Amino acid sequence: MSTASTSVERPWRIRPITAGIVTALVGFTSSFAVVLTGLDAVGATPAQAASGLLALSLTMGAACIILAWRCRMPITSAWSTPGAALLAAVSVVDGGWPAAVGAFLVVAALILLTALVPRLGALVAAIPPSIAQAMLAGVLLPLCLAPISGMVTNPWGVVPVVLTWLVVTRLAPRWAVPAAFMTATVVVVAGIAASGTDVDPGALLPALVFTAPTFTLGSIVGIALPLFIVTMASQNVPGIAVMRSFGYEVPWRPAMLVTGIGTALGAxxxxxxxxxxxxxxxxxxxxxxxxxxxxxxxxxxxxxVSYIVLGGLSAVFAALVLLAPAAVIPAVAGLALFGAFGSAVQQAIDDPGERMPAVVTFLVAASGVALLGISAAFWALVAGLVVRAALHLGR
Structure with missing residues (x-):
């Protein structure tokens, strides 16, 4: 083979590897703050939240490798960012963190059931998309307000983050949230240096912290069911559609088996x-x-592979969140969810005939009101379906 032909072909061999690294960097840095916020909200200690970030990185990295290798398709896995936002809105349930872990295991079982029992997938698909997306939008609203309130609470810390996000959104939208995170990192490091805070090097080493699960009605109904629905409606179904748009037909059963087992191992x-x-x-x-x-x-x-490598830095990322000045990390998390919020709102009100049930669903979810120890996300689904049934009864 000539030197000229080798120089032409070599970039094509490197390109898919580079694309995978970029995919992992964008996916991780754009939403890890949302994940840590969600785990903290349902009762995780800093060490347990860092462990959750590590477990997610390892399991979704393994899922990417297995699915891509076996199916010979560019199938990628991710943590459920909308699901993490849902956790942030739920707060601690009866039973605390062990009950949340139990809910994660229930989600894993439900994902596995969708692979083994097609009827369950059909039941999820039967939930009107407008109601599912309205629930998600209501859950995301308080988080998306964090950058706005943060500019008042801590303008010196939050305004640079927001300005960075705005400028990079104009120039390179894909990197807007990672760039905002880098600015937040500078703010955090500057704050640590100014205050003279000592950081324990041992706390920066990745470690898995296991928790024995407990199962409560509040956690199953208030966390597991909404988390499963959001994950299916906002991640798995759109993920299949995105792959189909590029000519790939993702095999449903293997994909759900791998992600379900991964969720069970990481829970x-x-x-x-x-x-x-x-x-x-x-x-x-x-x-x-x-x-x-x-x-x-x-x-x-x-x-x-890149996700697994990034997982090794999970404790470092968790430490940055823990040491960050007030409102800085919530602002980054809120900016990361702007796109998801806009998409959810659009899909929720797109159909005029479904608009009123969607509005009711959105308002109940955004209220954050919990009843009988069950989160507002569940009651939002119930309220939306009841209003929809009342309006469509007899039609």
Missing amino acids: PAGGHAINLAAISAALAAAPEAEPDPARRWIAGVSTG
């Missing part, structure tokens, strides 16, 4: 759920990742 260490990637899936499946569609699976494997 005792604090991982709430892994699923098929949706938005970030395009980074590995698009022609930009590799001109030859038959070789894009390499990008999926590269994504998985």
